Each structure stands twice: as C-alpha cells, then as structure tokens.
Amino acid sequence: MEVRAKKALGQHFLTDQSIARAIVDALRNDPQAPRDVLEIGPGMGVLTQYLIKRDDIDPMMVEIDTESVEYLLTHFAGMQGKLIEGDYLRLNISKFFTDKYRIIGNFPYNISSQIFFKILEDKDKVPEVVCMIQKEVADRIAEGPGTKTYGILSVLLQAWYNIEYVLTVGPGAFAPPPKVKSAVIRLVRNERTELACDEKLFKTVVKMAFNQRRKTLRNALKQMTPEGMDTSDPVFDLRAERLSVDDFVALTRRFEQL
Ligand code: SAH
Secondary structure, three states: OOOOOOHHHOOOEEOOHHHHHHHHHHOOOOOOOOOEEEEEOOOOOOOHHHHOOOOOOEEEEEEOOHHHHHHHHHHOOOOOOOEEEOOHHHOOHHHOOOOOOEEEEEOOHHHHHHHHHHHHHOHHHOOEEEEEEEHHHHHHHHOOOOOOOOOHHHHHHHOOEEEEEEEEEOHHHEEOOOOOOEEEEEEEEOOOOOOOOOHHHHHHHHHHHHHOOOOOHHHHOHHHOOOOOOOOOHHHHOOHHHOOHHHHHHHHHHHHOO
C-alpha cells in the first residue's frame, strides 16, 4: 500500500529517482561536516533510501504523518530509533542532537518559511541545509538586494548562510504534481559568528522595513522611531529592498544608540 497524498500536509511525493539521487548528492561529502543529518518529511522515503546508503552520514527522520511513518517502518529496515513521529515545527531538536547536524528534505511547501525560521533558531548547530521548496520561494531566498522578490527571509537567511541554487524541478516529477515549479537549494553556514548589532532588534527592523516595502524606510520604520531621532540620512529615503545584510546591521545600530 502506498501513502494517500494529503493536501493539508503538503504531500507531493517525488517520483523521479534521478532527481532524488541528485538531491541527496547535493549534501556535501565532507569529512569536516557532521555525520548527523535530519530529514524533514520523508514521506515514502524517496530521499531516505539514498540517505541510508551513504556511509558518511547517520540519518534521522521526522515525519508528522502516521500513515507515512507506518509505510517507512514496513518498507525500510533499521528505522527504529531513527524515525521520529511528530511535527518538526514543535520538536525540541536539542533533545535529539547534542552536537551539530545537517538538514535535508523535500519540505512541505505550505510551511517552508516556518521551517526556515525554525532552522535559524538553531543556526549555530546547522552548518548545511539541502532542500526542495517552491521555486518562487527559492528565488526569493537566493536573491540579493535591489530585486522585487528580495524580502525578510532573504535577509535573515543570507545573514548566516551562503545560498546556492542547485536545480529546478518541474511538477511532472511528483505524484500528485504540484501547481508550481520547485527548486533545490543548498544553504551553507557562513563565517559570521555574530551580528554587529542586537540580533532581536535587527529582526524587528528587517520585518518592519519589509512589511511596508513600498514605503521609504523613514515611513516604514516610523512606529519604532523615537521622537527627535535624526532620520535625515539618505538611507531613510530608500526602500527595504535596496539594503544588504550589512546595511541592515548599520541601520539597526542607529536605533540601538538611542
Ligand atoms: N520527502 C517525500 C515527501 C515530501 S512531501 C518526497 O520527496 O516524496 C512533504 C512531507 O512532509 C510529507 O511526507 C508530509 O507528511 C511531511 N510533513 C508535513 N508537515 C510536517 C511537519 N510539520 N513535520 C514533519 N513532517 C511534515
């Protein structure tokens, strides 16, 4: 019996074996990289089958769908203790990984942004992520400043990760086919160990700036700008989409020094 695809869980099963292999191969074979790898949403195990063959990694899986979990337990040997049945977004990851681990998965598209925010919470323990997501989201994440799709996730992820576009995947590679194109990207943790500003304030500034992305920063950030603060600097004439990560850091510092 195959798993019946459930829309609410973002289930589109990849059926193209050569793409599945390419995704697993995109996870670098590097002796420096952690052996622990977490697969998010294994489904019927199209990636899992190649992951468990690699002798440079120790895979773990987290799957929310009971039917998929049963499928994996009956079709793959040695799953016990490696397969967590649960919601990745609610998982207390540190319970499973005391040390660094990598992440791989064909993410459920409806929660891919939430997955990235959760990965960011644990960024110092996650040096590498290989994932398939909706192509539009992949483009957004990988874009630099000055483009229409550059946004909150681009800035927050690019602050900590170098993002590489791996490949585009058409709807025909899945059952059932999604309505949109997909893309595989690889995120590799950069050298940054800390931001040169308060991290929480940085996130607030970035979110607020993009929430009203049509407005100049002067107007978009008005709510958090204290009375009397000098906003005559030309940076405040710009829109959020013009600013690089470092520009946002510099901008955040202006609000810190109050
Ligand atoms: N990796 C499989 C399935 C991809 S579909 C393949 O490529 O064919 C996305 C998978 O994520 C589904 O199996 C779905 O049940 C699972 N999933 C959805 N939400 C989840 C969550 N919050 N936590 C863990 N798994 C989730």
